[in-house]
Amino acid sequence: xxxxxxxxxxxGPGGEVGAIRAAQLGLKTAxxxxxxxxxxxxxxxxxxxxxxxxxxxxxxxxxQHANDLGFETGKVSFDxxxxxxxxxxxxxxxxxxxxxxxxxxxxxxxEGHGRIAGKNKITVTDKDGKVTTLDTKFVLLAxxxxxxxxxxxxxxxxxxxxxxxxxxxxxxxxxxxxxxxGVVGTEFASLYxxxxxxxxxxxxxxxxxxxxxxxxxxxxxRYLKKQNITIETATKLTKVEDKGDHALVTxxxxxxxxxxxxxxxxxxxxxxxxxxxxIVSIKTNPGGFIPVDEHYxxxxxxxxxxxxxxxxxxxxxxxxxxxxxxxxxxxxxxAPVINYDNNPNxxxxxxxxxxxxxxxxxxxxxxxxxxxxxxxxxxxxRSKIDDTTEGFVxxxxxxxxxxxxxxxxxxAKATEMIAxxxxxxxLETTIDxxxxxxxxxxxxxxxxxxxxxxxxxxxxxx
Amino acid sequence: MSEQIEILMPSMGEGINEATLVKWLKKKGDxxxxxxxxxxxxxxxVDTEIPSPAAGFLLELLATEGDTIPVNATIAxxxxxxxxxxxxSAAKPAASSAGHAAKDKPAVATTTQVAQxxxxxxxxxxxxxxxxxxPRSTSVVNSGPIKSxxxxxxxxxxxxxxxxxxxxxxxxxxxTKPDIEAFLKQGVAPLSHFAQPAAFSGPAHLEHGRLExxxxxxxxxxxxxxxxxxxxxxxxxxIADHMIRSVRTSPHVTTIFExxxxxxxxxxxxxxxxxxxxxxxxxxxxxxxxxxxxxxxKDHPVVNVSVDGDDILWKDDxxxxxxxxLEKGLIVPVIKKAGELNFVGIARRMNDLVVRxxxxxxxxxxxxxxxxxxxxxxxxxxxxxxxxxxxxQVAIMSIGAIIKRPVVIDDMIAVRPLVQIGxxxxxxxxxxxxxxxxxxxxxxxxxxxxxxxx
Numbered sequence: 001x002x003x004x005x006x007x008x009x010x011x012g013p014g015g016e017v018g019a020i021r022a023a024q025l026g027l028k029t030a031x032x033x034x035x036x037x038x039x040x041x042x043x044x045x046x047x048x049x050x051x052x053x054x055x056x057x058x059x060x061x062x063x064q065h066a067n068d069l070g071f072e073t074g075k076v077s078f079d080x081x082x083x084x085x086x087x088x089x090x091x092x093x094x095x096x097x098x099x100x101x102x103x104x105x106x107x108x109x110x111e112g113h114g115r116i117a118g119k120n121k122i123t124v125t126d127k128d129g130k131v132t133t134l135d136t137k138f139v140l141l142a143x144x145x146x147x148x149x150x151x152x153x154x155x156x157x158x159x160x161x162x163x164x165x166x167x168x169x170x171x172x173x174x175x176x177x178x179x180x181x182g183v184v185g186t187e188f189a190s191l192y193x194x195x196x197x198x199x200x201x202x203x204x205x206x207x208x209x210x211x212x213x214x215x216x217x218x219x220x221x222r223y224l225k226k227q228n229i230t231i232e233t234a235t236k237l238t239k240v241e242d243k244g245d246h247a248l249v250t251x252x253x254x255x256x257x258x259x260x261x262x263x264x265x266x267x268x269x270x271x272x273x274x275x276x277x278x279i280v281s282i283k284t285n286p287g288g289f290i291p292v293d294e295h296y297x298x299x300x301x302x303x304x305x306x307x308x309x310x311x312x313x314x315x316x317x318x319x320x321x322x323x324x325x326x327x328x329x330x331x332x333x334x335a336p337v338i339n340y341d342n343n344p345n346x347x348x349x350x351x352x353x354x355x356x357x358x359x360x361x362x363x364x365x366x367x368x369x370x371x372x373x374x375x376x377x378x379x380x381x382r383s384k385i386d387d388t389t390e391g392f393v394x395x396x397x398x399x400x401x402x403x404x405x406x407x408x409x410x411x412a413k414a415t416e417m418i419a420x421x422x423x424x425x426x427l428e429t430t431i432d433x434x435x436x437x438x439x440x441x442x443x444x445x446x447x448x449x450x451x452x453x454x455x456x457x458x459x460x461x462x
Numbered sequence: 463m464s465e466q467i468e469i470l471m472p473s474m475g476e477g478i479n480e481a482t483l484v485k486w487l488k489k490k491g492d493x494x495x496x497x498x499x500x501x502x503x504x505x506x507x508v509d510t511e512i513p514s515p516a517a518g519f520l521l522e523l524l525a526t527e528g529d530t531i532p533v534n535a536t537i538a539x540x541x542x543x544x545x546x547x548x549x550x551s552a553a554k555p556a557a558s559s560a561g562h563a564a565k566d567k568p569a570v571a572t573t574t575q576v577a578q579x580x581x582x583x584x585x586x587x588x589x590x591x592x593x594x595x596x597p598r599s600t601s602v603v604n605s606g607p608i609k610s611x612x613x614x615x616x617x618x619x620x621x622x623x624x625x626x627x628x629x630x631x632x633x634x635x636x637x638t639k640p641d642i643e644a645f646l647k648q649g650v651a652p653l654s655h656f657a658q659p660a661a662f663s664g665p666a667h668l669e670h671g672r673l674e675x676x677x678x679x680x681x682x683x684x685x686x687x688x689x690x691x692x693x694x695x696x697x698x699x700x701i702a703d704h705m706i707r708s709v710r711t712s713p714h715v716t717t718i719f720e721x722x723x724x725x726x727x728x729x730x731x732x733x734x735x736x737x738x739x740x741x742x743x744x745x746x747x748x749x750x751x752x753x754x755x756x757x758x759x760k761d762h763p764v765v766n767v768s769v770d771g772d773d774i775l776w777k778d779d780x781x782x783x784x785x786x787x788l789e790k791g792l793i794v795p796v797i798k799k800a801g802e803l804n805f806v807g808i809a810r811r812m813n814d815l816v817v818r819x820x821x822x823x824x825x826x827x828x829x830x831x832x833x834x835x836x837x838x839x840x841x842x843x844x845x846x847x848x849x850x851x852x853x854x855q856v857a858i859m860s861i862g863a864i865i866k867r868p869v870v871i872d873d874m875i876a877v878r879p880l881v882q883i884g885x886x887x888x889x890x891x892x893x894x895x896x897x898x899x900x901x902x903x904x905x906x907x908x909x910x911x912x913x914x915x916x
Contacts, residue, residue: 336633401616403639428611428639457680457688 002108004030004136006330007122008323009114009275012040013047013316014307015142016098018323022140023105025331030134031107032114032124038098039091040144041268041308042316045164048094050187052087053167054348057194061350068387078195080172087167110134114143116276120302123276138302138330141290142323143275145268145308153179153240153264159247160240160262163188173197173260177249179237181208183347185265186224190349193227200230200259202237202251209347213359213408215374215394220353220410223390227350240264270309285311294337296326304330318343342425346415351390354418356425357406360396370396370405373431373455375447377411379462382442388412393451395421395431402430402455413444420448431455467516469500469538471531480532483525487511492520494540499647501537518542609636617642622696626822697791708853712769712888716848719901723864723879725911726750741810743817748784748838749809750908751861751883755836756780756800756808758903764896765857765887766833774891783832783852784812786819787841793819794852796832840864846882856888857897859904 005027008019015031016038022029037044056078063076102109112126122139124132147162149155155162161169163184172195178185181203193199201208208231209217221231232251239250240262248256270288277284280300284290289311296304304326307319321338328335347353363370376392377383391411398405407421424434435452439445450459471481484502488494499511500520521539525531608625610618614637618625621642628645630637675684682689694702730745737745759766759780768775780801783794795815800808818824835852840863847860862882869878883904887897 336631401613401620403613426633428613430612430616433612 002028002135004028004108004134006030006138006140006327007032007114007134007136008140008142009122010040010142010144010307011035011038011098011109012142012144012307012319013042014144014319014323015040015140016101017320018140018142018306018327019107020101020105021324022327022330023107025327025333027327027331029105029107030110030136031102032110032112032122034111034113036111037095038102038109039095040142043091043094043098045167047316049087049091049167050184050191051348052090053083054187054191054350056083056086057191058350061194062387065387080170080195084168084170114275116279116303118279136302138304140323140326140330141272141275141298141303141305141309142307142319143271143309144319145270145314147264148267148269150179150237150240150264150266153237153262155264156242159242159244159260160264162264166261166263169261175259175261176200177202177247177257177259177262179240179249179262179264180266181205181231181233182265182267183209185263187348188263188265189229190224190227193224193229194350196228197260198228198230200232200249200257202235202249203231203233204236206234208233209353211359212345212347212353212355213394213406214361216353216355216391216408216410219391220349220351223351224349268308268314272309287311295329295335296322297329312340313343313345315343315345339426342422344418344422346418348415351388351411352414353408353410354414355406355408356418356421357404358396359406359408363396363405368405369399371399371455372396373451373453375451375454375459375462377444377447380442380444380447380450382444382446383412385442386412386444388444393417393447395434395451395455397431397455402432404429404431404434411444411447417445417448420445466521467518467540468536469515469540471503471533471535471537472512480530482530483527483537485527486523488514488520488523490520490523494518494520514540516540609634610642611636611638613639614642617646619695620693621646622699624822695791701791704853705850708850711853712851712856713890714848714851714886715889715892715894715897716884716886717894717897717901718846718882718884719898719905721881721883721905722869722909723747723881726908727864727879729911729913737809741806741813743813745809746812747864748836749805749812750911751838751859752782752784752797752800752812752836753805753808754904754907754911755834755859756782756803757907758900759834760801761903762896762900764892765885765900767856767891768833768854769856769888769890770854777833779831779833781831781833782808783835783855784815785835785837786816788819793824793829794832794835795819795824795828796830798831835859836861840881846884848884849886851886851888856891857900858886860884860886 006022007030008015008022009032011019011031011033019029019031035044042048060078063073066073066076099109110124110132112124112132115123115125116139117123117133120136122134122136124134126132147155147164149162153160155165157165166188172192175198176189176192178189178199178201181201185201186208189199189201207214207217208221224231236252237249238252239248239256241248241256246258246260247262249259249262250256270284270290272284272288272290277290280303282290282298282300282303290298290305290309292298292305292310296306296310298305306322306326308314310322312318312322325335325338341357344354344356360370360372372394374392374394378389383389388411391409391414393411394408395404396406396408397403404421404425407418409417411417431452435449435456437449439449450461453459481503484504486501487499494500494514494517496515496517497513500514502511518540519542521541523538525537531537609630609632610625614625617623617639618628623642623645625637628637628642630641632638632641673684675682675689682691726747730747730750734745763776766777766780768777779799782797782800784797785792785794795818797803797808797811797815800811803811815824815828818828832852832855834855835858837847837849837858838861839847840861843863845862845865847862849858849860851858860883862884864879864881866877867880868875869880871878883901885897885901
């Protein structure tokens with residue numbers, strides 16, 4: 001039997017990236033995936049398919065405004081099936097790409113359920129129940145997360161659906177209630193709202209996207225309202241009933257309301273059961289997450305864990321970074337510890353929200369002194385050219401050394417723009433260097449420079 | 463174990479005989495680890511935290527914040543047991559010899575109370591071990607380009623930290639904010655290499671003139687002109703202090719001679735290649751000037767003295783400080799006992815000091831004890847300059863640019879490499895005649911330069 005250096009369980013953006021990096025570092029690597037396709041939640045039910053659909057929504061809105069750009073289009077319409085097919089086509093191609101990458105890097109792929117079976121032993125149980133035992137020096141647990149259900153409103157794939165189900169709807173529902181205004185719920189609201197659903201977001205917290213800065217969320221909400229979306233924050237859901245062709249949703253203090261579909265999007269839970277943790281005496285915390293050290297090593301020397309199963313942000317890019325770090329450590333390399341304050345967030349609504357670092361609220365609560373420099377997209381020529389004048393760049397910085405504390409962008413290309421600040425944070429850039437960086441004209445990235453100028457001594461185009 | 467360890471004020475470098483206690487970082491009775499910062503001290507060259515040389519409990523702190531304490535005086539006692547009693551004879555105040563006796567120390571009474579609280583050990587039976595506190599190593603950690611960040615550089619500048627001493631844990635060894643924060647916490651500010659060699663006693667606090675600016679939310683203006691405020695680096699601040707003190711101390715007078723360097727140029731050209739081969743470095747003009755100045759000082763030692771009130775302090779050694787420009791500021795390494803070196807010896811020492819200045823590898827000793835200084839703004843094109851005396855010296859020689867000029871020799875016009883060399887001296891002890899005589903000797907030595915002596 002081959003002895004592996006590292007076996008990765010789970011092929012999402014954590015496991016897949018970790019496996020490739022491990023192989024690049026010369027480690028004999030195997031990857032175990034229980035699904036027939038590689039890629040995990042991100043590729044199959046998350047980031048990729050949703051962004052493909054959101055791109056169609058963006059195009060749909062743009063087509064409806066084609067007149068403004070000088071086009072005579074007549075009545076435009078969409079074919080939902082083709083939109084769904086395109087999404088699936090992208091997913092399929094990416095899945096194949098992953099297979100190719102595994103082969104290219106000489107990573108052995110096993111289909112089945114991976115479990116820790118003893119010291120340095122991993123078993124794979126395939127769908128027929130056949131068990132293969134593998135020896136390994138290290139294991140990287142990257143088993144990801146599953147949809148969290150509401151006990152009193154479990155999704156059933158019919159009138160009550162979850163974020164997997166919603167990716168295969170054959171029609172756009174006339175009305176949609178989104179339970180939970182987190183990233184997933186708000187993105188789907190923005191998607192279906194633009195395709196014509198009457199959407200209501202029901203959120204328990206006082207703001208949707210509770211972890212984002214209040215200012216960017218407030219601005220986004222203005223635009224969401226123009227996308228057939230009603231937002232009910234600080235609202236408690238009490239009952240959801242499937243009535244066959246519709247569902248009845250009751251919120252506290254209100255009469256039941258009819259929706260064609262109800263999307264339950266109340267977060268995700270780590271997949272840490274049934275992977276053999278008890279065999280090596282690894283205990284999860286009350287949320288089911290696996291405690292790890294700064295190099296993602298668990299309480300057991302040869303077991304590492306990354307991604308959605310550890311108590312760090314549940315984001316694809318975060319999992320990838322953690323996986324690379326973990327396998328570099330396994331390979332005996334030096335790897336700088338990940339600073340989560342530099343970890344960007346991206347929300348693909350329209351307009352998008354992207355952020356890195358601390359929110360104003362968090363700084364206020366922590367009693368950290370800060371200043372804000374903000375600049376809107378509206379005055380920028382490029383924003384007018386692109387017809388995307390929504391939003392602004394908000395930079396929060398420390399007055400003493402003008403260190404970047406947090407950056408919050410709401411705007412059409414916010415998720416692309418935030419990378420400049422992620423790099424800036426990693427390099428410990430102060431707002432002065434941002435202001436003195438020449439940004440190409442005309443681009444919307446100039447807005448970043450303008451916001452920095454606000455701090456340095458006055459914006460130019462205001 | 464109730465061993466007592468005596469903590470002494472460490473030596474911060476040659477020529478520093480005392481340091482001011484800025485702050486105790488631990489209280490009496492606190493537990494302290496070995497190498498954990500114990501106190502902050504300030505000298506005119508170095509501000510630093512002093513780590514404890516031993517682990518244990520702080521039994522006694524024998525000096526008060528603000529006291530100036532001589533080197534090797536006892537400043538504290540550390541013991542293995544919290545209840546250890548410091549022997550009465552050991553618990554004497556530290557700063558008595560400096561005339562700044564620790565004022566607040568009812569030391570004996572306090573220890574008695576501790577003893578009553580339960581510890582019966584007799585003080586006389588205890589072994590008192592002396593431990594010399596060492597300032598944290600000033601050896602260079604980083605050489606070559608230092609990877610840091612804009613934020614780190616700002617923090618370093620405002621805290622006067624030389625990043626060469628900070629180790630980086632970031633990507634590719636980059637110094638990150640946590641690194642410099644840890645460094646600052648640990649308490650090392652070895653800017654000593656940049657310190658001026660003057661030996662003022664006591665901390666050099668000078669009231670720099672303050673300006674009245676107007677401040678709005680984002681803008682600060684001075685007489686209507688927008689300004690950007692930037693904290694001086696420690697080195698800049700030190701230079702500023704020393705310059706003000708010098709101008710206030712010494713009535714400066716400058717005299718200038720024009721010197722024909724054609725023999726020096728010839729000698730340098732003739733020996734340059736051989737010199738490079740034999741010595742491994744390029745023979746610059748500076749050693750010629752240093753050598754000639756040393757010869758002139760031997761003839762006119764009045765430029766190599768210090769003034770102490772009504773007294774003149776004549777010096778046996780000629781320790782030649784030579785200003786070296788750094789990226790930001792300058793440093794004046796000293797060629798010690800230059801009077802005992804021949805030309806090549808001076809050139810070697812000069813080269814060594816310049817190389818180590820630029821690579822930040824000077825030791826505090828390298829910049830101390832100068833008795834005379836030379837500055838060479840001619841390197842940057844200056845023809846004549848009037849430098850400020852490096853206190854407590856009384857003279858500084860400035861070298862202008864070497865320029866070929868037409869000169870009249872024996873009623874004929876010749877082209878000669880000329881240099882303007884100035885001597886700025888302290889008119890309290892050196893008169894115009896003395897300055898001129900010094901330069902006259904210097905001129906004679908340079909114009910008659912024969913062969914470099916090996």
